[in-house]
Amino acid sequence: MIFPVSRCALRCLHRPGGRTFPTSAMEVAFRGVRKVLCVAEKNDAAKGIADLLSKGRMRRREGLSKFNKIYEFDYHLCGQNVTMIMTSVSGHLLAHDFQMQFRKWQSCNPLVLFEAEIEKYCPENFVDIKKTLERETRLCQALVIWTDCDREGENIGFEIIHVCKAVKPSLQVWRARFSEITPRAVTMACENLTQPDQRVSDAVDVRQELDLRIGAAFTRFQTLRLQKIFPQVLAEQLISYGSCQFPTLGFVVERFKAIQAFVPEIFHRIKVTHDHRDGVVEFSWKRHRLFNHTACLVLYQLCMEDPRATVVEVSSKAKSKWRPQALDTVELEKLASRKLRISAKETMRIAEKLYTQGYISYPRTETNIFPRDLNLTALVEQQTPEEAIYPAVPAPVRKCPQCNKDMVLKTKKSGGFYLSCTGFPECRSVMWLPDFVLEACRDESVCPVCQPHPVHRLKLKCKRGSLPPTMPLEFIGCIGGCDETLREILNLRFSQGPPRACPPASQPPGYLQAGQSLNRMDSSQHSHPLPPDTRQPRPLKALARNLPPATAAGENDSVVCNCGQEAVLLTVRKEGPNQGRQFYKCPAGSCSFFLWASGSCPDPPSSAPRPPGGSLGRPPGSGNRPGGAGGPGDDSGGGTSCLCSQAAVTRTVQKDGPNKGRQFHTCAKPRAQQCGFFQWVDENVAPGASGAVPWPGGGGNTRGPQSTSKRARASSSDPGSTAKKPRKCSLCHQPGHTRPFCPQGRGG
Numbered sequence: 001m002i003f004p005v006s007r008c009a010l011r012c013l014h015r016p017g018g019r020t021f022p023t024s025a026m027e028v029a030f031r032g033v034r035k036v037l038c039v040a041e042k043n044d045a046a047k048g049i050a051d052l053l054s055k056g057r058m059r060r061r062e063g064l065s066k067f068n069k070i071y072e073f074d075y076h077l078c079g080q081n082v083t084m085i086m087t088s089v090s091g092h093l094l095a096h097d098f099q100m101q102f103r104k105w106q107s108c109n110p111l112v113l114f115e116a117e118i119e120k121y122c123p124e125n126f127v128d129i130k131k132t133l134e135r136e137t138r139l140c141q142a143l144v145i146w147t148d149c150d151r152e153g154e155n156i157g158f159e160i161i162h163v164c165k166a167v168k169p170s171l172q173v174w175r176a177r178f179s180e181i182t183p184r185a186v187t188m189a190c191e192n193l194t195q196p197d198q199r200v201s202d203a204v205d206v207r208q209e210l211d212l213r214i215g216a217a218f219t220r221f222q223t224l225r226l227q228k229i230f231p232q233v234l235a236e237q238l239i240s241y242g243s244c245q246f247p248t249l250g251f252v253v254e255r256f257k258a259i260q261a262f263v264p265e266i267f268h269r270i271k272v273t274h275d276h277r278d279g280v281v282e283f284s285w286k287r288h289r290l291f292n293h294t295a296c297l298v299l300y301q302l303c304m305e306d307p308r309a310t311v312v313e314v315s316s317k318a319k320s321k322w323r324p325q326a327l328d329t330v331e332l333e334k335l336a337s338r339k340l341r342i343s344a345k346e347t348m349r350i351a352e353k354l355y356t357q358g359y360i361s362y363p364r365t366e367t368n369i370f371p372r373d374l375n376l377t378a379l380v381e382q383q384t385p386e387e388a389i390y391p392a393v394p395a396p397v398r399k400c401p402q403c404n405k406d407m408v409l410k411t412k413k414s415g416g417f418y419l420s421c422t423g424f425p426e427c428r429s430v431m432w433l434p435d436f437v438l439e440a441c442r443d444e445s446v447c448p449v450c451q452p453h454p455v456h457r458l459k460l461k462c463k464r465g466s467l468p469p470t471m472p473l474e475f476i477g478c479i480g481g482c483d484e485t486l487r488e489i490l491n492l493r494f495s496q497g498p499p500r501a502c503p504p505a506s507q508p509p510g511y512l513q514a515g516q517s518l519n520r521m522d523s524s525q526h527s528h529p530l531p532p533d534t535r536q537p538r539p540l541k542a543l544a545r546n547l548p549p550a551t552a553a554g555e556n557d558s559v560v561c562n563c564g565q566e567a568v569l570l571t572v573r574k575e576g577p578n579q580g581r582q583f584y585k586c587p588a589g590s591c592s593f594f595l596w597a598s599g600s601c602p603d604p605p606s607s608a609p610r611p612p613g614g615s616l617g618r619p620p621g622s623g624n625r626p627g628g629a630g631g632p633g634d635d636s637g638g639g640t641s642c643l644c645s646q647a648a649v650t651r652t653v654q655k656d657g658p659n660k661g662r663q664f665h666t667c668a669k670p671r672a673q674q675c676g677f678f679q680w681v682d683e684n685v686a687p688g689a690s691g692a693v694p695w696p697g698g699g700g701n702t703r704g705p706q707s708t709s710k711r712a713r714a715s716s717s718d719p720g721s722t723a724k725k726p727r728k729c730s731l732c733h734q735p736g737h738t739r740p741f742c743p744q745g746r747g748g
Helices: 023-029 043-054 110-114 124-137 151-167 183-191 198-229 245-260 293-305 329-339 344-356 376-383 387-392 484-490 704-715 743-747
Strands: 035-040 059-061 070-077 080-088 095-098 118-121 142-146 172-175 272-276 279-283 396-399 406-411 417-421 430-432 437-446 456-462 474-477 568-571 582-585 594-596 649-652 663-666 678-680
Touching: 035 043, 035 124, 035 151, 043 070, 043 080, 043 142, 043 183, 043 344, 080 124, 095 198, 110 198, 118 198, 124 151, 142 151, 151 172, 151 198, 329 344, 396 456, 406 437
Parallel strands: 035 080, 035 142, 142 172
Antiparallel strands: 059 070, 070 080, 095 118, 272 279, 396 406, 406 417, 417 430, 437 456, 456 474, 568 582, 582 594, 649 663, 663 678
């Protein structure tokens, strides 16, 4: 397993047979030891270990090999003050070969090589390293092996022991076990010295001997044999054989032949999709495909005769995104080749360099399990000063209207763009940009009017022909809701997975009402458009600014817009989750005032019984009750009832935020079957109290003439405003089109 090293995490790799000793036994063993020879696998590792143990106070001198230096420093080891002499080898110090009488190709039959005697020898280019070890061993009383903690490293360690013990048989031998070159790792390795594992080294010797015998025998056999058969072509060719490479080549050739012999066949399948507000759903066919076109066509025509499908079963399962798995050597090479286009050899060279510099653990490993004491949090915190990481982290564009977390710009698999909440999967709020948006990125400029701050603008590049002629294809715009033209062209809206209950009265409309679908609403009334020179795109204001001022006793409790005029009460007519819901807006359209009627929710499903009397959420018999409130917050009639004409339940807000700990009434049914009723408990005041918010559409006699004032404003007080008028262009004031598609705008 390969993982970044931590300054506070280490796992000592204890091999079977590598016995550890108590501190008292170590102190006894090191009595009389004045100099300790330490040998690492490479010069970089020796230099790094010596620098960490000496804390930068080591002394360097030359050895007989110019590539392998010697580092000296004083150290307190096992209760003794000793002089540490750190040097290194360059991989394997010894090699295997046949005895002299079997080395010539014509000296024996290739079959004899499977039983011929094999000896170990030191290659000529490593003789200087061997002489350095022999010279330093004569001056030391103990030897500590600091080679890598894998099989090859253990075998290299025994090669060093073999050379040193040949000079000084009484030499004490110890093994330092570590997984990374860090101060904590090397210090703990010194404090927990073990014995080398002979069994691991013997396993490597067996593997090397098999490679030599199999490779030499088969290479001699097939080369001599094929040279006799094809003397003109292979007279001077060497046809080698490797015990690992040759079988692998056979797998590659076999797969190549299978691909070449493949005969393609045309098949047909039926594709069924469903367009949903959360995206396009594609259904899978149980038969997958048919190779008979006629049979597939018959099934297709049967489906088209009755195109309405019935969902008979819905099954869902949670999908978890697990943390990345640790890399072993093979996975590291595969990932580097696929993602970084780096060869396996270059990958391991870079990994070895990172290991010797203390950045990662030992790269040659077959495990993919993190050690128990590995502190991943500390590893991540070490990367925070790295500036190269930040461009890979998407910058937030705005706050999520549901959970108030950051929303970032992401790319779909198909190439489109969308805004996604960082709280996914708990929060599924998302805003999809249309497919004609070719490029999108966050601009550093912030919209000064959209709430909540900051709302960054986006740099957009659209497809030619997708925008009105007056608009450029590349522009910077705000998607926070202030630019009505851009919002209409891009059809900006939030969508979510499961529907939520009606938002509380304290939710600001500047959030674009992400809890429900943001389809544009066709109301029962239409306001007059403004002249072109005065109409400006305005953001939706926070609800705190939209709330009417408190009225004195005796005055009517009407809703006033930002212009100071009495707001009109409209009803959503367009099909969608908000159909039937009432809201207030400016009668003249001169301000961007918008307010859902308090407690107003969409009509419950047809299967749910509606309360008698026709009033929204009114318990039975409460419409004309003398002295009654007639609203869902009335507790005088045996508790609050929801839109299903059932007793509502009281719950408490648990999520962190301004409303945490606040109680509210909601429907008692399961979440998927709720009618959408919602009301704060602290707003459930007695009828007739000063400042109480009336229930929209309520009746009864408790308010006298004022009980129907809002409905009267929406239906009979202004005949001119209640008449159904066709939509007109705000530029030329002619019906039939809107401003972005106005002929006068194109002509200008």
